[in-house]
Amino acid sequence: MSMSERKLTPDLFRPANLDSNRAEEISKPSLSFWQDAFRRLKQNKGAMLGLFAIAFIIVFSLIAPTFTKYDIDDQELMRANLPPKIPGLEKVEFLGVNGVDIRDVNQYEMKNVPKDDYFWFGTDSLGRDQWTRVWKGTQISLYIAFLASAIELIIGVAYGGISAFYGGRTDDIMQRIVEVLVGIPNLVVIILFIIILDPGILSITLALVITGWIGMSRIVRAQIISLKNREFVLASKTLGSTNGRLISKHLLPNTLGAIIVTSTFTIPGAIFFESFLSFIGLGIQPPIASLGSLIADGFRSIRIYPHLAIYPASVLCILMISFNLLGDGLRDALDPKMRR
Amino acid sequence: MLRYITQRVLYMILTLLIIATITFFLMKLLPGSPFNNQDKLTETQRYALNEKYGLNDPVPVQYINYITKLAQGDLGYTFQFDGRTVNSLIVNGMGPSATVGFEALLFGTIVGLLLGIMAALKHNTFLDYGAMVIAVFGIAIPSFVFAGLLQYYVGVKLQWLPVAFWNGPEYHILPAFSLSVGVIATVARFMRTEMLEILGTDYILMARSKGVSKSAVIFKHCVRNSLIPIVTILGPMAIGLITGSLVIENIFAIPGIGEQFVKAIQVNDYPVIMGTTLFFSFLIVAIILIVDILYGIIDPRIRVAGGKS
Numbered sequence: 080m081s082m083s084e085r086k087l088t089p090d091l092f093r094p095a096n097l098d099s100n101r102a103e104e105i106s107k108p109s110l111s112f113w114q115d116a117f118r119r120l121k122q123n124k125g126a127m128l129g130l131f132a133i134a135f136i137i138v139f140s141l142i143a144p145t146f147t148k149y150d151i152d153d154q155e156l157m158r159a160n161l162p163p164k165i166p167g168l169e170k171v172e173f174l175g176v177n178g179v180d181i182r183d184v185n186q187y188e189m190k191n192v193p194k195d196d197y198f199w200f201g202t203d204s205l206g207r208d209q210w211t212r213v214w215k216g217t218q219i220s221l222y223i224a225f226l227a228s229a230i231e232l233i234i235g236v237a238y239g240g241i242s243a244f245y246g247g248r249t250d251d252i253m254q255r256i257v258e259v260l261v262g263i264p265n266l267v268v269i270i271l272f273i274i275i276l277d278p279g280i281l282s283i284t285l286a287l288v289i290t291g292w293i294g295m296s297r298i299v300r301a302q303i304i305s306l307k308n309r310e311f312v313l314a315s316k317t318l319g320s321t322n323g324r325l326i327s328k329h330l331l332p333n334t335l336g337a338i339i340v341t342s343t344f345t346i347p348g349a350i351f352f353e354s355f356l357s358f359i360g361l362g363i364q365p366p367i368a369s370l371g372s373l374i375a376d377g378f379r380s381i382r383i384y385p386h387l388a389i390y391p392a393s394v395l396c397i398l399m400i401s402f403n404l405l406g407d408g409l410r411d412a413l414d415p416k417m418r419r
Numbered sequence: 420m421l422r423y424i425t426q427r428v429l430y431m432i433l434t435l436l437i438i439a440t441i442t443f444f445l446m447k448l449l450p451g452s453p454f455n456n457q458d459k460l461t462e463t464q465r466y467a468l469n470e471k472y473g474l475n476d477p478v479p480v481q482y483i484n485y486i487t488k489l490a491q492g493d494l495g496y497t498f499q500f501d502g503r504t505v506n507s508l509i510v511n512g513m514g515p516s517a518t519v520g521f522e523a524l525l526f527g528t529i530v531g532l533l534l535g536i537m538a539a540l541k542h543n544t545f546l547d548y549g550a551m552v553i554a555v556f557g558i559a560i561p562s563f564v565f566a567g568l569l570q571y572y573v574g575v576k577l578q579w580l581p582v583a584f585w586n587g588p589e590y591h592i593l594p595a596f597s598l599s600v601g602v603i604a605t606v607a608r609f610m611r612t613e614m615l616e617i618l619g620t621d622y623i624l625m626a627r628s629k630g631v632s633k634s635a636v637i638f639k640h641c642v643r644n645s646l647i648p649i650v651t652i653l654g655p656m657a658i659g660l661i662t663g664s665l666v667i668e669n670i671f672a673i674p675g676i677g678e679q680f681v682k683a684i685q686v687n688d689y690p691v692i693m694g695t696t697l698f699f700s701f702l703i704v705a706i707i708l709i710v711d712i713l714y715g716i717i718d719p720r721i722r723v724a725g726g727k728s
Contacts, residue, residue, distance in 0.1 A: 125555075259434055264703040266662050267438065267696050271445050274684060274692070351561050358563050358666055359681050378567045378670070382575050392564045399559035407555075 116336070119412040126408020129401035136398055140217040147199070149208035163201040163209075163386050201386045203376065213391050216368040220395075223280060223369070224349040227287040228342050234288070235295025236331075236338060242296070243303035244326065254300075257293055265290035269352060273361045280363065283356060287349050298341050302334040336413035343406035347399050354395060370395045424712055431704050436486075438700045439693075443485055446689045447478055472496065494694035499686060505694035508679055515585055516668065516675035520660050522595035527602025534603065535610025536642060542615060550607055557604025563666040566597035570670060583672040594671045598663050602656055609652055613645035650714045654707045661699055 110118070120126055144150075200209035242253040269286040276282035306312060312329050320328070354371025356362040363369040368376075370391045377388025460468070469475045472495075473484060488495065494505035538550035570593060574582035581590050617623065618641060626636050661677075668677035676695055683691035 403559045
């Protein structure tokens with residue numbers, strides 16, 4: 080028995096504090112819900128990795144285009160289809176960034192490109208710098224994703240919140256509308272919408288929002304309905320809180336966790352749909368580019384110039400994986416009961 | 420239950436009617452007609468063409484004609500080929516599309532189930548983490564990126580399998596595999612969660628303490644019970660497969676419905692766009708309906724809740 084091995088001596092014990100005034104004292108520092116959630120998130124290696132990767136890509140997409148002197152639509156047919164060449168790393172044979180294409184021809188020498196010109200990700204069929212295009216494309220993809228998610232969030236929270244908070248007939252009518260809308264496949268609506276409006280940043284965002292808000296509104300509605308009849312809300316109501324105070328002080332803060340988790344999953348969803356649309360030719364139109372349109376262009380000539388598709392595809396994959404990891408981590412951290 | 424099914428079918432018809440209406444009017448809003456670009460046509464010829472396809476009638480008349488024909492299952496004529504109906508295009512494309520879809524579904528479900536079961540049985544080991552890394556990758560990486568890379572490395576560089584087209588069984592492997600990645604990931608994740616939950620229940624403990632063999636516990640008790648809720652993810656999975664097939668068919672040049680759809684968008688072939696849109700919508704709405712009903716039949720606990728909403 081382990082008890083007998085450890086001798087219990089009286090000096091291991093200390094009289095309990097019987098002072099009735101200090102009985103309620105909490106000896107550990109109290110953690111708010113958010114501090115606790117952040118502590119849990121930090122323990123999740125995958126989620127932290129995702130968070131850093133996302134931060135890195137966002138920062139890089141903003142500053143990287145300034146690293147080169149070429150803009151997104153600087154064409155020069157003399158230097159078309161150059162393979163990537165990176166100073167320093169060009170000496171390392173197996174990385175394949177020494178300006179030699181897949182037929183072992185040094186395109187930089189063949190096309191008489193000045194010695195100090197380096198295209199880190201190569202150039203496309205019009206001689207535009209792929210490095211600038213990839214990072215500007217990332218910028219646009221992220222911009223569309225964040226904008227669409229933000230609008231979805233506002234509409235979804237408002238719709239779901241109103242529907243749940245007022246209940247009764249309002250809820251009935253609003254939910255019947257949602258029930259019909261939710262049956263319409265979003266793919267179909269998005270494609271039709273883009274055909275009508277000309278493809279562009281705004282129309283893609285709108286098309287994403289038009290079907291996207293429903294998911295958010297359903298989650299918010301479910302959360303608020305379950306919160307509405309809880310004791311603390313009833314107590315607050317009994318004490319004479321206005322509806323505005325109930326919503327802003329009690330209902331919304333308690334729904335925030337679910338809202339954040341849903342948003343982290345709508346962002347990669349939006350990135351996916353945007354690149355999907357670009358891929359079937361309904362997305363961002365030249366001269367600007369998004370990750371999807373770059374990948375689509377790249378795949379067209381992947382047999383000869385694989386570098387055109389590989390780099391934007393890698394950025395897209397890293398972004399998608401990171402957002403998914405972060406979303407999983409946030410869900411575990413914010414809702415320990417839902418842990419999967 | 421019957422009342423629930425009737426109600427759901429009515430909703431489905433309403434949804435389809437709304438989709439048909441939206442599609443119709445959106446198509447009417449589009450600038451231009453399919454015959455505008457052909458400058459060689461004289462005014463009379465153009466008039467005759469418009470007359471033939473009923474484009475000279477007022478819009479409300481066209482709408483009523485469209486809906487009446489739709490109710491009879493007639494999707495109209497395509498503008499691209501003379502005298503061919505949209506129905507025939509869809510029927511022709513259905514073979515390859517359905518084949519790839521089912522192959523992907525079958526392969527994906529089997530591999531996903533195996534991965535999920537393995538991950539749950541070896542919980543918190545290297546195998547478990549490996550399976551979950553595959554799952555996150557499978558969910559996150561869009562199928563068209565995966566398909567493109569696969570086509571390049573396996574088709575072009577290694578030359579193990581044909582790069583594209585649709586001429587025999589070996590042509591099915593790459594497209595079906597690229598489509599199945601999402602299915603593998605979703606099923607594996609779901610199966611792992613379900614298995615872990617069921618492994619911790621009392622009846623498993625009971626079976627073990629009775630001395631039931633390990634494989635019997637796993638296959639007769641765990642796997643069979645975990646399979647029930649998997650019906651719920653069939654709907655989203657089918658939608659994912661349809662979305663994926665649009666681009667996969669384009670990448671691998673498979674003569675399916677998805678390819679027709681994208682081609683129709685590029686040449687403003689309204690009837691084909693409307694027809695395929697409706698066909699996809701019908702497919703998705705019907706799958707979701709069947710899944711919901713199926714789930715109510717399989718799991719009695721859902722029936723009560725399902726009957727209410």
